[in-house]
Amino acid sequence: MSSKTFKTAGLLALATLLSACGPKVDAPAKAPTPIQPQSALVLTDVxxxxxxxxSLAGEDYLLLASEKRGLVLVHASGEEKLALDGGTVERFAVQQLAEDSWLIAMYNEDxxxxxxxxxxxxxxSPRIRYLAAMATxxxxxxxxxSRQAGRTHLFAIDENGLGHEYVVHPREQAWEFTGVRPLYFGEQVSSCVVDDRNGKLxxxxxxxxxxSLNVDAEMDEAREVFAAAADLSEDEFGGLWLDDASGxxxxxxxxxxxxxxxxxxxQAPRFVETLAEIEPVSAAVQQGALLALAExxxxxxxxxxxxxxPAAEMQAFRAPxxxxxxxxxxxxxxxxxxxxAADDPAIWVNPVNPSASLILGTDKKSGLSVYDLNGKLLEHFAVxxxxxxxxxxxxxxxxxxIAAASNxxxxxxxxxxxxxxxxxxxxGLRNLEMDDPYGLCVYRKGGDLMTWVSDKEGAMQLLQIVPGTGNVDWSLKKISTLPVQSQxxxxxxDDEQQMLFFGEEDGGIWRLDIAAFVAGEAKPQLIAPVDGERLVADVEGMGFYHADDRSYLVVSSQGNNSYALFSRDGSQFVxxxxxxxxxxxxxDGSSETDGLEVSSAAxxxxxxxxxxxxxxxxNRMPSQSQNFKLVSWADIAETLKLQ
Structure with missing residues (x-):
């Protein structure tokens, strides 16, 4: 069997499997009578x-790829307005930047x-200007x-099925392509569109x-079938065009x-028509009519x-x-x-030279890493x-x-x-009577150093870190055990208040008066439940930003890739x-954050x-192993307008 035959057979087998996934959609029946074209725009050597x-300057146009003349712009009346006589172009993408400004990406075969x-x-008069080029x-x-957070992103997929996401943006001399991530599809991709309203590619x-997959690189792909080939009843399909206004x-x-x-x-299509005279490879709607183009x-x-x-969902749509x-x-x-692998950081503030402070970060598959404030790896302890x-x-x-890490x-x-x-x-390591040490936080109680450690499937333990004179005689002394409802x-x-804050991953943020608990007089209080907006499960990393008259509890809301600020006592969402x-x-940005740490030190x-x-x-731009992102608190304060 040839390589090409093998690949085709594999794709057909996967297509059969996909057609069995999810609810079955009845294949639409062909229209009994093909519809005849009302008219045609006859072009020259396109x-x-x-x-x-x-649209440009209040007029409707068609932009066409041309295998002979690059790009051709035609008025809706059929009059050719301009051509980019510069190569063979079969595919392009277009995005409106302003009322009379359109960004075009095209592949020049020559x-x-x-x-x-x-x-x-x-x-x-319309004009086309050069912005940038990148060899492929x-x-x-x-x-x-795609539009994301005010930026323009471009998805480009080659004939081998390897896709790339780029941010395309202006610089002083020319626009740039900044790679975000690779995407993998396999052969025979024919077209793509982005539904920015729903965040789907x-x-x-x-x-x-x-x-269909999530367009945001900081989210799981969540790839699923929007329409299976078996539901389309055709082997050749793929000229996609999205009407944003109608959905x-x-x-x-x-x-x-x-x-x-x-x-x-x-779901079955809302509209199906069989066309007479042509087998279209590209179609769109303009001025209330259906436009179709053969290959x-x-x-x-x-x-x-x-x-x-327009779809009912579009009429009722409210953007998040x-x-x-x-x-x-x-x-x-x-x-x-x-x-x-990367999981949780800590910050050591150098009291003599703050700019020489350190970041400690766990690699939960191998040990503890030490970085400087520029992110350079200084040392790794394979413990x-x-x-x-x-x-x-x-x-x-x-x-x-002293730093402590759950092992x-x-x-x-x-x-x-x-x-x-x-x-x-x-x-060295100090063993615990615990199946799987998981979460950990350290605090000071007067002159004593204390730590809470959670068992992944069990309770939390309060321990005292007892100093030694050498490296081998340090020890842990168990003080109390705190039952918890889930992971x-x-x-x-909060060392000054002697308050413990912990995150029940699917439940929310709990607060506990430590001294009262040890004395048998207090239980944890749920102060910020997971609500799907401020906190989206899982609740993960926590840290305190302590200012003179304003302190904040900072929490990782892993489910929506965000970070929530609460008042010092956790009662108010900031x-x-x-x-x-x-x-x-x-x-790149950050997503799916496990641990975090914050310091108010300059x-x-x-x-x-x-x-x-x-x-x-x-970790994107480029795609690499996980790491830790550093964010200036000054930027956070400015964005959230903190006092």
Whole structure:
């Protein structure tokens, strides 16, 4: 069997499997009588396989790819307005930037480049200007734009099925392509569109069907079938065009054109018509008529049809409230372990030279890493599967601070001493009577150093860290046990108030008066339940930002990739934000955060009002192992308008 035959057979087998997934949709019956075109726009020497409607200066136009003349702009009346005589173009994407400004991405086969152009108006006449170009290793089969947080993202998928997401943005001399992530589809992708309203990328891939996946790179792909090939009853399909205003997704399939409700996957099409005379590869709606284009054609056929009304969901649609975004300021080197490995950070503030402070971060597959404030890896302690880490300053003859990390390899707590010079020493492992040490937070009680440690499937233990004179005689003394309702990882203690805050991952934030609990006089209080808006399960990392007259409890809301701020006692929600892309520094944002830590200390010119460090579950730009993102508190305060 040839390689090509093998790949085709594999795709057909997968198509059969996909057709069995989810609710079965009855295949639409073909219209009994093909509809005849009402008229046609006859073009000259265009040879086009894609069209898109757009408007300029109050007039309607069609933009067409041309295998002979690059791009061709035609007035709705049929009059050709301009052509970009510069190569062979079969595929393009277009996005409106302003009222009379359109961004175009196209693949030029002659130069093997992905190119950006700007279509706008000068003195009442359309013009196309060059913006940027990028060489590609394979011809591009599909391109589509997306709007995300005020940025323009471009998805480009080549003929081998390898896709890339780019941020395309202006610079001083020319626009740039900044890579975000790769995407993998396999061969025979024919087209794509982005539904920005629902945050979905839709990709047509005969003979499998139409895929739907989350457009945001900081979310799980959540790939699912929007329409299976078996429901389309055609082997050749894929000319996608999305009418944003009506919520109708238009698709060409064989000799038919159909429209789907973009809001409802795996539903029968709302509109199906069989066309006479042509088998369209591209279709769209303009001026109340259906426009269709055959492959490598010089004619745009116009059909008079009854168009479907806007989807009911579009009429009732209310966009979700946009969570404010704060740009990342820096990042650490990726952890050495692949997969879900980075977990929890801690910050050691150097009291003599704050700019020489350290970030400690766990690699829960191998040990504890130490970074400087620029994110450079300084040292790694391969001490096992350490999950959470925390530290506090203390008075000791040799060390100025002690860090503790829960260790799941040999159940216990690994201790580390930090010297005044910022050097770490491993003080060894102290075993616990616990099946799986998970969450951990350290605090000071007078002159004593204390720690809470949670069992992943059990209770929390309160322990005293008893100092030793050497490295081997440190010990842990169990003080009390706190039953919890379900899994707890994130926790933090307000040392001054002697209050423990811990996160029940699916429940919310609990608060406990430690002294009263030890005396048998208090139980935890649920002060901020998971509500799907301020907190979305899982509740993960926690930290305190302590200012002179204003302190905040900062919590990772993992389910919606955000960070929630509460008042010091946790009773009042202050605001929330997401960590976003920083194009100036080529940094991606953060998502699916496990642990975090925050400090109000002025850490040099980079972080004059303090620093937030968060674990990044999906490290992009480029895609690498997980790491930790650094965020200036000054930027958070400005974005949320904190006093």
């Amino acid at each position: 040879v086009s396989s894609q069209l898109a409607p757009l 130069s093997a480049e992905l190119q950006l152009r700007l279509l706008d108006v000068e003195e009442g 290793s394979a011809p591009q089969a599909a391109m589509c734009f 839709l990709v047509a891939q005969p003979p499998l069907g139409i895929w 109708n997704l238009w698709l060409t399939a064989g000799d038919r054109v159909m429209a789907f409700n973009i809001n409802v996957p795996r 490598e054609s010089d004619q745009v056929h116009r059909f008079a049809v009854t168009l479907p009304e 409230l946009e969570i404010p975004r704060v740009r990342a300021s820096g990042q650490t080197a990726p952890v050495t372990s692949g997969g879900d 096992g599967r350490v999950n959470n880490v925390d530290l506090r300053p203390m008075q000791h003859g040799k060390f100025v601070a 799941r390899t040999d159940p216990g707590v690994s201790l580390f001493g930090i010297t005044a010079a910022g050097e770490l020493e491993h003080l 707890v990882e994130g926790c933090v203690v 605001g929330h934000f997401r960590v976003d892309i920083n194009l100036d520094k080529n940094l 850490l040099g010119s980079q972080y004059p009002q303090g620093l937030l460090v968060v674990q990044d579950g999906r």
